[in-house]
Amino acid sequence: MGGKVASAIDYGREHVDGGKAPDPITEREVNAGKELARCRALLGVRLYGLVSAVAGEGFALTEIFEGKRERLTAADMLRMGLDDLAELWRLATRR
Numbered sequence: 055m056g057g058k059v060a061s062a063i064d065y066g067r068e069h070v071d072g073g074k075a076p077d078p079i080t081e082r083e084v085n086a087g088k089e090l091a092r093c094r095a096l097l098g099v100r101l102y103g104l105v106s107a108v109a110g111e112g113f114a115l116t117e118i119f120e121g122k123r124e125r126l127t128a129a130d131m132l133r134m135g136l137d138d139l140a141e142l143w144r145l146a147t148r149r
Contacts, residue, residue, distance in 0.1 A: 096142055097135050104128060105135045 094102045107113045115132070119125045140146040 092142070093139060096138055101131060101135045104132055105139070108132055109136070 093105075097105060104118075107118060108115065115125045115128050119128050137146065
């Protein structure tokens with residue numbers, strides 16, 4: 055979280071008037087960060103990393119895992135994580 059506003063301050067640069075101040079973090083961005091924290095708490099660090107890599111960053115399981123067994127296990131875990139998120143967001147369908 056922090057996105058476009060998070061930048062290091064360079065104390066060596068000369069201050070020039072008229073520079074544009076960075077936009078503050080919006081309420082929507084703060085809420086998104088809180089929602090991501092809820093997801094991470096629900097899924098745990100490992101499963102959150104898998105879900106965010108595949109669903110958030112667009113990686114394929116073949117890019118992350120080498121062996122067939124690892125990919126099949128990861129696919130099962132991914133399904134479980136997505137089911138948990140659907141339940142959290144009240145999007146789960148009845149089985």
